[in-house]
Amino acid sequence: MTARVLDVLGAFTAATPELSLTEISRRTGLPLTTTHRLVGELAAWGALERGEGGLYRVGLRLWEVGALAPRGLGLRERAMPYLEDLHEVTRENVQLAVLDGAEVVYVERLAARDAVSIRSRAGSRLPATATGVGLALLAHADPEHVEKVLAAPFRRFTERTLTEPDRVRHLLGEVRRTGVAISEQQIEMVSQSVGAPIRAGQGRVVAALSIVVPIEANPHAYVPAVLAAARGISRALGASALATQP
Amino acid sequence: MTARVLDVLGAFTAATPELSLTEISRRTGLPLTTTHRLVGELAAWGALERGEGGLYRVGLRLWEVGALAPRGLGLRERAMPYLEDLHEVTRENVQLAVLDGAEVVYVERLAARDAVSIRSRAGSRLPATATGVGLALLAHADPEHVEKVLAAPFRRFTERTLTEPDRVRHLLGEVRRTGVAISEQQIEMVSQSVGAPIRAGQGRVVAALSIVVPIEANPHAYVPAVLAAARGISRALGASALATQP
DNA sequence: GACCAGCCTTCCGTTGTGCGGAAGAATGCC
DNA sequence: GGCATTCTTCCGCACAACGGAAGGCTGGTC
Numbered sequence: 276m277t278a279r280v281l282d283v284l285g286a287f288t289a290a291t292p293e294l295s296l297t298e299i300s301r302r303t304g305l306p307l308t309t310t311h312r313l314v315g316e317l318a319a320w321g322a323l324e325r326g327e328g329g330l331y332r333v334g335l336r337l338w339e340v341g342a343l344a345p346r347g348l349g350l351r352e353r354a355m356p357y358l359e360d361l362h363e364v365t366r367e368n369v370q371l372a373v374l375d376g377a378e379v380v381y382v383e384r385l386a387a388r389d390a391v392s393i394r395s396r397a398g399s400r401l402p403a404t405a406t407g408v409g410l411a412l413l414a415h416a417d418p419e420h421v422e423k424v425l426a427a428p429f430r431r432f433t434e435r436t437l438t439e440p441d442r443v444r445h446l447l448g449e450v451r452r453t454g455v456a457i458s459e460q461q462i463e464m465v466s467q468s469v470g471a472p473i474r475a476g477q478g479r480v481v482a483a484l485s486i487v488v489p490i491e492a493n494p495h496a497y498v499p500a501v502l503a504a505a506r507g508i509s510r511a512l513g514a515s516a517l518a519t520q521p
Numbered sequence: 522m523t524a525r526v527l528d529v530l531g532a533f534t535a536a537t538p539e540l541s542l543t544e545i546s547r548r549t550g551l552p553l554t555t556t557h558r559l560v561g562e563l564a565a566w567g568a569l570e571r572g573e574g575g576l577y578r579v580g581l582r583l584w585e586v587g588a589l590a591p592r593g594l595g596l597r598e599r600a601m602p603y604l605e606d607l608h609e610v611t612r613e614n615v616q617l618a619v620l621d622g623a624e625v626v627y628v629e630r631l632a633a634r635d636a637v638s639i640r641s642r643a644g645s646r647l648p649a650t651a652t653g654v655g656l657a658l659l660a661h662a663d664p665e666h667v668e669k670v671l672a673a674p675f676r677r678f679t680e681r682t683l684t685e686p687d688r689v690r691h692l693l694g695e696v697r698r699t700g701v702a703i704s705e706q707q708i709e710m711v712s713q714s715v716g717a718p719i720r721a722g723q724g725r726v727v728a729a730l731s732i733v734v735p736i737e738a739n740p741h742a743y744v745p746a747v748l749a750a751a752r753g754i755s756r757a758l759g760a761s762a763l764a765t766q767p
Numbered sequence: 768g769a770c771c772a773g774c775c776t777t778c779c780g781t782t783g784t785g786c787g788g789a790a791g792a793a794t795g796c797c
Numbered sequence: 798g799g800c801a802t803t804c805t806t807c808c809g810c811a812c813a814a815c816g817g818a819a820g821g822c823t824g825g826t827c
């Protein structure tokens with residue numbers, strides 16, 4: 276029955292953070308009565324909250340428990356000073372992400388006012404092969420895992436989105452050599468990103484950061500600043516036993 | 522049985538973000554077999570993750586769902602530019618919090634390198650009456666709710682921590698008049714905070730921000746900057762129907 | 768190398784808790 | 798006022814969750 280509780284929580288998305296009881300029932304496929312009961316129990320604990328209009332939303336208590344995730348806010352807490360430095364120095368969007376299967380999950384995103392707009396937000400996911408952070412993470416991931424990722428279907432956003440496994444393998448080799456991943460126009464035609472891996476104890480790559488700049492900009496100009504921030508965070512994590520990815 | 526699943530999640534704390542199976546069983550009072558089964562189901566979904574040493578921790582998937590909480594990351598996402606402005610201009614610690622019962626929950630905290638150290642982190646809680654953000658929130662809360670809060674036992678941190686209901690009532694009146702809450706030496710003897718309410722659609726107070734400075738500083742000097750940031754965030758939230766507190 | 772303590776995993780008989788259809792209340796729209 | 802939709806409550810039923818027992822695994826001690 277645990278699965279049902281989690282299905283209810285999984286019904287909420289970034290696009291629809293507030294749902295009616297009936298809508299939750301529809302999305303989870305559970306009978307209305309069952310949904311009513313589960314939602315009531317989740318609300319009593321604080322995992323869900325009910326607004327004035329009768330719509331349910333994720334509650335503060337769940338956010339608090341979620342905030343204990345070492346790979347979530349735990350990571351961003353320690354990375355934050357370096358992200359802010361990079362953000363201040365470059366005046367561009369800065370992102371921090373971890374690998375989860377074939378996707379990256381954005382743990383933090385510092386948007387810049389006049390910068391090119393980006394579609395990620397904290398908590399959102401994108402395919403690893405289509406992002407600077409993802410390429411930086413895959414370049415240092417277990418080769419078996421990389422092959423699994425490349426064997427799965429690719430998701431396309433623009434005509435520049437990578438879709439051939441061999442091109443990705445080649446690019447990952449370049450990333451390993453240069454230490455940075457440059458991803459051009461894969462998500463939006465107007466932007467590119469420069470990503471670098473972040474290491475924790477024993478040198479394992481546990482996260483990546485990237486800066487997102489307009490396609491007209493020279494990405495190589497940002498490489499020193501991105502690498503400096505990534506190294507700063509890596510040093511900050513050096514004493515921590517933050518676990519590696521699968 | 523929903524309660525058991527949530528009890529398992531509730532076993533994790535900021536002090537102990539990683540737990541063994543036996544420890545989870547101990548903390549929740551559940552038999553080992555039951556704990557094993559529930560933890561396995563939570564891990565299969567991604568709400569928990571198991572590290573190499575066999576310890577469990579809150580998983581990314583739960584953080585992602587938690588990130589959908591409008592009163593959590595939803596709020597901070599929109600507040601962030603103003604928090605960063607305040608942070609940059611003042612070079613002090615900046616916090617964003619919401620009221621939950623008799624406590625405030627910190628949704629964001631921007632620490633400053635050379636600033637007085639503070640004990641809150643995103644996801645942590647403190648009594649509302651003992652903090653700048655809490656006083657700013659209570660000043661504009663439903664009077665019945667305020668009386669409930671004042672009727673409960675007070676938690677003391679320093680000899681300056683407020684513990685008399687009448688003094689709090691008086692102070693809340695001042696906060697309503699001046700628009701800001703100054704909380705001196707209530708949590709740590711070396712610091713004080715300046716808090717201001719943040720309003721959403723229809724003028725309801727839904728959150729508060731504060732700046733934490735050394736006790737030697739003149740708190741009134743920060744009032745204009747704090748109010749400006751609070752008003753900026755309030756305007757940013759004006760178009761949103763972010764719900765009010767209970 | 769043997770032994771022990773502590774932790775974790777698997778099995779399986781038992782039972783009580785979760786299930787969900789039915790009926791009705793509430794709300795908003797025409 | 799009638800209707801459609803959503804939400805709430807009741808309660809008989811059955812099966813999925815329960816958890817003790819047994820055993821495996823690991824690391825430390827002698």
